Amino acid sequence: MSNDTEPEKEYTYATLMESNGEECESWYYFIRYQGNEEALKHLEDQLESIKEWYVLDDLSAFVLDLENLISERTAKEVTKLELNAISHHRKFDGKLKKISFPFRRRDKNDTKLLKIHEILGHGSIEDYVSDEDIDEEDLASSFSVSESDSESDSETKKDIEKELKDTENKNKPKGKIPANLRLKSKNNKK
Numbered sequence: 001m002s003n004d005t006e007p008e009k010e011y012t013y014a015t016l017m018e019s020n021g022e023e024c025e026s027w028y029y030f031i032r033y034q035g036n037e038e039a040l041k042h043l044e045d046q047l048e049s050i051k052e053w054y055v056l057d058d059l060s061a062f063v064l065d066l067e068n069l070i071s072e073r074t075a076k077e078v079t080k081l082e083l084n085a086i087s088h089h090r091k092f093d094g095k096l097k098k099i100s101f102p103f104r105r106r107d108k109n110d111t112k113l114l115k116i117h118e119i120l121g122h123g124s125i126e127d128y129v130s131d132e133d134i135d136e137e138d139l140a141s142s143f144s145v146s147e148s149d150s151e152s153d154s155e156t157k158k159d160i161e162k163e164l165k166d167t168e169n170k171n172k173p174k175g176k177i178p179a180n181l182r183l184k185s186k187n188n189k190k
Contacts, residue, residue, distance in 0.1 A: 009078040012069035013091070014040050016125060020086075022058030028089040029125050030075035033066075036096040036129075040066055043099050047116070051109050076133065087123055094130030 013030040022027075031040065044064045051063045070078075075091045082088070101115050126132060 009034075011039065011072045011093075013072065013075040015065045015067060016043075017063045017065075018060045018120065018123070018125075019055060019062075020058070020060045020122070023053035023086045025084045025086055027084065027087050027123065028078060029129075030078070030079040030089070030091040031096055031125075031129055032093050033069050039096040039098045039105070040064070043096075046101050046103070049103070050112055050116075053113075056110060056113050059113055060118060060121045061113070067162060070106075079133070090123070090126070091133040092125075092131060093133050096129045099128050 014030040014033050014036075016031060018027045018029070033040065043118045044066055045064055047064055053063070053157050055061050079089045099119065101112070101119060103112055103115065107115070120128075
């Protein structure tokens with residue numbers, strides 16, 4: 001008997017890292033290498049055309065590693081890490097569209113950084129690659145954390161407002177202010 005089932009193909013992933021200065025975080029985007037070789041190489045060539053990478057104001061800087069591909073399992077495990085407050089690491093199994101930045105020959109480095117950020121910044125790689133690998137439990141835990149955070153923030157704000165009101169009430173004079181004191185305080189203001 002021959003086994004007609006094909007062995008499951010092992011995919012590897014390229015890593016695109018976005019580092020954002022305003023948020024002081026780095027986010028890894030794992031993009032399936034197989035089937036995206038040409039688009040990834042084109043993206044790498046454009047990113048490498050930047051003379052010097054640095055974080056400018058609240059823009060992001062990007063690095064793409066095509067030399068050290070990682071396994072699907074490793075990519076998935078890294079997406080489970082909860083190290084960042086703003087965003088999380090993400091894994092994409094679909095097709096990457098060819099991304100072309102609108103560079104001109106006369107563009108300075110800062111202009112190129114801005115153009116890249118406008119296209120890819122704050123996780124916008126999702127607009128160019130399909131099939132993000134997201135587990136339902138990750139969505140649920142992400143929602144419950146933000147929901148409980150907002151409830152906690154709301155309660156904290158109410159507590160602070162109540163405390164301020166109580167302090168104001170304690171410091172308010174009770175009864176009427178004698179006429180001579182009112183006049184005195186008016187004269188001091190002049």
